[in-house]
Amino acid sequence: MEKRYAIGIDYGTESGRALLVDVSTGEEAASHVTPYPHGVIDERLPDSGKLLEPDWALQHPDDYMEVLRRSVPEVLRLSGIDPAQVIGVGIAFTASTVLPVDSSGAPLCFQEALRDEPHAYVKLWKHHAAQEEASRINETARRLGETFLRRYGGKSSSEWMAAKAWQVLNEAPSVYGMADRFIEAADWIVERLTGNPVRSGCAAGYKAFWHKREGYPARSFFRALDPRLERFAETKLRGEVLPLGSKAGELTEQAAAITGLRPGTAVAVGIIDAHAGAVGAGAVRPGQMVMAMGTSLCHMLLGDKEVCVEGLCGVIEDGIIPGLYGYEAGQPAVGDLFGWFVEQAAPSYAKHAAASEGLTLHGWLERRAAELRPGQHGLLALDWWNGNRTVLVDADLSGLIVGLTLQTRPEEIYRALLEATAFGTRKIIETFETSGMEVKELIACGGLPQRNRLLMQIYADVMRREIRIADSTETPALGAAMFGAVAAGPARGGCAGITEAAERMTRLREESYRPVEEHSDVYDELYSEYNRLHELLGRGGNDVMKTLKRMKRRLDRVND
Template sequence: MNKKYAIGVDYGTQSGRAVLVDLSNGEELADHVTPYRHHVMDEELPSGVKLEHDWALQHPQDYIEVLERSIPEVLRITGIAPEDVIGIGIDFTACTMLPVTAEGTPLCFLEQHIDNPHAWVKLWKHHAAQPEADALNEVAAARGEKWVRRYGGTISSEWMLAKTWQILNEAPSIYEEADKFVEAADWVVGQLTGTIVRNSCTAGYKSNWHKQEGYPSEAFFKALDPRLEKLMSTKLRGAVLPLGAKAGELTETMAAKIGLQPGTAVAVGNIDAHAAVPAVGVVTPGKLVMAMGTSICHLLLGEEEREVEGMCGVVEDGMIPGYYGYEAGQSAVGDIFEWFVEECVPAYARREAEEAGENIHVYLTRKASELKPGQSGLLALDWWNGNRSVLVDTNLTGTMLGLTLLTKPWEMYRALLEATAFGTRKIIEAFHTNGVNVDELYACGGLPQKNKLLMQIYADVTNREIKIAASKQTPALGSAMFGAVAAGSAKGGYDSIVDAAKKMARVREETFKPIAEHVAVYNRLYEEYVALHDYYGRGTNEVMKRLKEIKAKASE
């Protein structure tokens, strides 16, 4: 048998990328990134229709463009014969959802809906369904719904139920016309195979599906809103297939467009961060994987189902079969650094960066590394896009304390790096104190490759050694592994993700180890972080929410 390969396609927030992987050793032979032509639409639709606050949409055509550009490109670069590519796997941000017709056509592709924001893809970070999420949480609490405990006690506005209900409330005609609401992960897989099937990972973490119990009851949905009673058996209907299963095979039409063989195995979709877990070789408990990019997802395996404050969810077989997969997260990390770089860097710093031939992140990081922990005198809360864990509150906002007339931009940049590390420590402590051990840290995603100072700060703040993924495209590698499992060993792939991980997963030799003096200073700063976190985040002072209200009134 010739050497066999698989392609993993990872859909991030700003771009999608394909990676072609050698199945014998996990070596990534080529990767190609296609940025989304329409980016994140958070101010207006392509037609110019304005969006309200907290909206974040995407264009489904951009997802197809990733397949059509990046897959032929990795084949061209490597010269590998399409018949030797035996599987494809897809991972996606989630819950990134869209309404589709019975044929699977996105409603936003239809002329009559083009100007309706609700017809478009709602990106994971679309936070405008917060009123629905609040009502969902109230009703669930009043009814004593036990399933909510698997989600840290709170349902997020980022998830399927809140987003779907927002559509029903604000655009009932779109709700009616949608044959189904689907995760973008499942929609793209459906574009490849011709049939949409749901995957257990997004269904479990984002649509509150449970392997034994299924979806929450109709009685719950009826109590929410009588129009939602049959939501699960109508608009969210469809078989839920486990990770590693084959969703179907590549259609003739799609094969011709992307340069692969018709009949190639396509794995069921996955969440981007979750696909990274086997790709760094994590197939047992105690090892926290941090997928670090625009946001951070924290992923951990456990032997049993436990309750942890503010976790995003625990799903049986949600990452690796045989274990409970725990997820927590921070809804902005790289995004906060980007905000700072775009909105807060003075002209003199930009000039200096340009003279040094550095991009602003690199310049600010170099200057920030000259500071010792604590030396900036600053402390920030990392809530620029709300707090996902452990407070689960998208209405919280960012803050920085300790500013003076002498504060420099790189000091502020460092305080933001540190704030995100404190947020991660809070999450680790929530797991640890609830009996889900965190013994080792693994990092993957764009940030560990871009910023060593950030990784050292994380090691110092958490007082744990951090191993770094060898892959530059870890979720895509994980997806390729799932593609190989969908193909199976008879075709040259693998029969389980654990087998695939043994052969294909890798971490770098270089690790980041905590430095004792830094740990001591950060322990003190972390105490202050927790005090501030609880003061603004647990109801002592609701000023952040009052400011939002005042702002909303003033913008009417």
């Protein structure tokens, strides 16, 4: 029989990737990346150059269309397969990445009159300027005794739908008024492909307080936030919410013309990229934790019971694998933190040395840092360069390095930053365990496990656990393709369910990272100091980080 394929499209922070996969073996036939032409818009709007405030992060929705226009035809061309052999398409997307659209589903920023209006653009997941709204959501939900917040570890984040939409209402009420709906970018792309305005139960569950039996929080909650929000859920969040594994619809003629695929190809309901990564890493059993390690780090844990864990991002029934509870936790700066050091803080001599040795600066720093013994640099860092997502859930926290001296070298700082992110992950795992959740197995996926061996060894040492690595280097795209195969269904040569897709299409690498006892002993000591700093500065009543942030915001505004 002729081979059947699915395409997974993974919309990341900086770029979108299409992956063409054989649905019976998981063999990756072709992949293509389209960097977003506008990238992450965090300083100025594209056309007018209008300055954005601190903590803003926007995107241009046409960049997402560019991925459809370029990467999908390109994987067909590279593989040489007949488009008729592609039976399904799945979409993985960062989240909560949200945009306001008009009644035709067109983004408001496409309107000439709104091109100069920051609130008309996509708010990327790492847009952190709605912290005030998030804090008020938390206070109000607590005051009213709302139970939905328990599913999110007692706190909602400034990254999520309600905080972002409320920020639009507060700062640009006319834009809020013009928005027919606020939607996740994943759902927007699915709507472009199928014409169907359906919402992903995964994104709605983790990022918009939706629950499969209870729906969205009641009107009274939204009214208590702000009377203008009373009908927010039933108006601005309109659209049928479909569970993962369902078909959102079929490719329209128009979408087929853009992508080169056949009209009628099945399109799956969208999925958050990290969750798709967990599926693409083959996690289907309770106790498996997948760490999607890239710009940020998302920890996806499968469980067979619902436990409310302090400060975790969310527990959603069927949220990753139908039939299980999917837990999400995360650190919002991991690759980005190492990237910050390389781009903003490493001295020029290191850059020259790396170039003369034919290494990237990351590679050079990693090699040097690997020569150090754990603890030898005398440093300890808190990894909060982009705030803390779990367990403190506070975007206003910031980074810290303790122990710097006149002798401190760049590779020492680099190593301390790698370690800080590992300590942050250990804190998350320990929080799960003390809440009664079992973490039996660690699987890593994403860009970082392929790029930085030292980082992975440090994680194994800090966690005192073996870490297995997903075979695919593109697990979010693979997971999306798997959902595409499920949406197509067995009659068209696809899969009957996601567990079958995982059996057929995923595998782990032979090689794994194992802890080295004496390293782990040192890291136990350092971790207990990390923990002390975590408590002292994260919730010990010491507000120094918040004071500094407030001061910066005030002065940035004056400078505008």
